[in-house]
Amino acid sequence: MLTFQHLSKTYGSGLLQNTALKDVSADISCGEMVALCGPSGSGKSTLLNLLGLLDTPTQGQIWLDQQPVPTDPAALAQLRCRAIGFIFQRYNLLPVLTALENVEYPLQLLGVAKSERRARAMALLEAVGVGQFAGQRPDQLSGGQQQRVAIARALVKAPPLVIADEPTANLDGVSAAQVIDLMQQLGRDANTTFLIASHDPRLYERCSRLLTLKDGVLVENQPQSLNPARRAG
Template sequence: MLQLTHIEKTYTTGEIQLQALRDVNLHIQAGMMVALCGPSGSGKSTLLNICGLLNQDYFGEVRFAGELLMRDYRQAMEIRRTHLGFVFQKFNLVPVMTAFENVAYPLLLNGLKAVEVKRCVMAMLDHVGLIKFAHYRPDRLSGGQQQRVAIARALVHQPKLVIADEPTASLDSETAEQIVALMKSLGREKETAFIVASHDDRMTLHCDKVIHLKDGVIQLEENLCAA
């Protein structure tokens, strides 16, 4: 579903060059949950941005659903709009919008009619257990509820891949476990792959694969028997 081949990424500041990624090869299948782990500066964020088509200044090849991406801005924007979802540590909900409106936003960008938007949004809010909170704004929701809204927003347009950056870091242990279980079950049900940057064992222990990065190099790939 997503395949990275011989990815190299270097940042240049004046005369200083920093190689963030070195010969990274990665293959993610539909429905798989993959964790990226490593210390600060290991290249996790850079790799996550390349997987999310947010950074196209790299060497190597990226294929999405079998298609070789050509580092074309319009192509990347179209794929992000239709086939990718994003979940962030700080939720990144629009504060003046209700839960319903936050989840509806990707569908409105894709031009769905109002009746279809309502059906899809209410079904997704029901999936994440928040249908009773559809008309609440983020400041009336707990951290766990806000992250559920963010997950619903990421999945409502049925993406092939969700990029998640430390999605459990701001949550207590019980809520984090619930969020991990929710992401995993929805990923399996929708055949959506997740690639997650995380330092959190509560997250990584439930992933199908854990990729350990250090100094821009994949040091180890663990294929886990996911719980």
């Protein structure tokens, strides 16, 4: 589903250059749920931005569904809209829209009929436990409720790839388990691939594989079952 080869990302120029990512390569299969681990500053967010096509690498190549990603900005935007769901750490909900309208919005961009997109959005809000808040705007919701709305928005179009940054960070144990269950179900039913940056050991235990970054370098790429010590982050 997702292949990246020799990815590097450098910011700045001359003596002020900072290399955030150094020659990172891996393959992620369809339906796999992969945790991206490492301390703060290890390059996790940089890698997520590159693989989510929100930024471009200084060096290296990315393939999505065995096709090299385009370089044209308009084509990249279309690919993101169609094929990638995002769960941002800071939610990034549109403040003037209700929870239901926020979840509907990706389907609206894809031209889905109003009745269908409303039904699908409401079903996802119910699935993540915030259906009763469908008519509330983000400023009327708690942080955990906003996170669940953001998760529903990422999943509503059943994209082949979901990029998530700390999706369970603001959730209690019951809510986190519900969200992880939902992601695993999508992985099975829709062959959705998840790449998740997290410090949450509850999530590590449910992922098929852990990718560990340190100082911008991929230092570990192992099946989760072979790597129990990393569950604690």
